[in-house]
Amino acid sequence: MRQIPVDTSAATVMVAQPPQPKVKDRRTGERAMDAETGAALSTVDVMFAANGEVEILSVTVPESGISDELTMGTPVVLTGLIARPWENEFNGQKRHGIAFRAVAVTSLATGASKPKAA
Numbered sequence: 738m739r740q741i742p743v744d745t746s747a748a749t750v751m752v753a754q755p756p757q758p759k760v761k762d763r764r765t766g767e768r769a770m771d772a773e774t775g776a777a778l779s780t781v782d783v784m785f786a787a788n789g790e791v792e793i794l795s796v797t798v799p800e801s802g803i804s805d806e807l808t809m810g811t812p813v814v815l816t817g818l819i820a821r822p823w824e825n826e827f828n829g830q831k832r833h834g835i836a837f838r839a840v841a842v843t844s845l846a847t848g849a850s851k852p853k854a855a
Contacts, residue, residue: 743818743837745785752811753793754782756803756842771799779803781842783813794837802841816841 759769759778769778776799785792796815807813817840824833 739822741820741822743815743820745815745818748785748787750786750813750815751784752781752807752809752813752842753784755807755809756781756798756800759797769797774799776801781807781813783815783842796837796839796842798839798842802839804841804843806844806846807842812845814843814845815839816843 756779759780761767761769770776771778778797779800780795780797781803782793782795785794796818802816804813819838821836821838822833823836824831826832
């Protein structure tokens, strides 16, 4: 699958919604896990402002890469952010989009702690 690195150096990024566990199967509530490392995954919605435009992105990140105290409005840095195009077919309708994934989401607020150790 294609992975496109995203340059965040000129962007302002803030938490829009605090981290939530990523669910693999909504019917069973099964938690999504990283296929390679087995780490539990979470999603963090962030406000991504760059080039005069603002987007809300839902970013998947391993729990170990989430710093403490990520509340709404907290300025953050996204380490290793990539975009992955996706496409699927459900009930005869084709859908497509872009999924975002980061190695870590770290608070830039004063006194923020370091990301949790893996």
